[in-house]
Amino acid sequence: MKKILQIVSILLMAFLDVSGQTNNASNFSNGFKVIPLGVKGGLDESNLSAYLVAANGSDQYICLDAGTIYKGLELASANKLFKSANPSSIQQQQISGYFISHAHLDHTAGLIMNSPNDNAKDLYGLASVLDVFKKNYFTWSAWANFGNEGEAPILNKYKYQTLVPTKEIAIDNTGLFVTPFILSHVKPYQSTAFLVRNQNSYLLYLGDTGADRVEQSEQLATLWKTVSPLVMNNQLKAIFIEVSFDNSVSEKALFGHLTPNLLMEEMTKLNQLSKGQLKNTSVYVTHLKPCDGCEIKIKSEIQAANKIGLKISYPLQATLIELK
Secondary structure: OHHHHHHHHHHHHHOEOOOOOEOOHHHOEEEEEEEEEEOEOOOOOOOEOEEEEEEEOOOOEEEEOOOOOHHHHHHHHHOOOOOOOOHHHHHHHHEEEEEOOOOOHHHOHHHHHHHHHOOOEEEEEOHHHHHHHHHHHOOOOOOOOOEOOOOOOOOOOEEEEEOOOOOOEEEOOOOEEEEEEEEEOOOOOEEEEEEEEEOOEEEEEEOOOOOHHHHOOOHHHHHHHHHHHHHHOOOEEEEEEEOOOOOOOOHHHOOOOOOHHHHHHHHHHHHHHOOOOHHHOEEEEEOOOOOOOHHHHHHHHHHHHOOOOOEEEOOOOOOOEEEO
């Protein structure tokens, strides 16, 4: 009997990481698949920041930000990216948890509005982000308390999971691991970058962020130092980073966002740390704020400023991105 128990213990340890969370990464392939449920930075409530990420070979996703959920799932289903044609069923069965970079409504509204049709799962964020859900969003005066803390009665649908900066956590049943990093988004307000790992490949998603020089911060510098070895080893498959305004907007009026010039200022720093290897990592520009001609101008200015030959792309709503 003692020998049998030892064998059972060994088998259990093979399926658990050091923190006791299920780690089935070996079931999946290296790399990622990404389904943008929304990509814009404002105005169009049907297309706001939200990105589903899964390990290649898996159909269990995490959702990085949640500005748009239902409409994105509906369009993705129409594009044959899911077997189900029911957005609520996809949300319930294939989204394992939500990682919210910051609590602004263009990054949270889809989660809030669709919470009645969702099922129980984890909601991850910095303590300052989760506090907004507890005190402002999931309250009975604003909506309903679908959280597991806060104003009574508590519906216990979403379990708040407080993220610790730079500490990696495993996400059950996905094969994915996530490490959060603090960003500056109108100092001292914080946003978050999520470094997602599948085996030995990585994806970096940044919520809203200002440039270090403008924010008088070193948050991006710290992040670039962390990921530069991954760039040099060709392990960082993609960076998702915002550019909200064109270069005509004054730096004093950016409110913690990037322009094409500021994007390239930061990318140049990362490229230097990466010994000129950043050209091998795909860069997806997100969060463009729509206005007459703004998107065309931003893209044109990025192209003109891209002196280091980066692979720049723009994610499209409900269009699969495969990273290998």
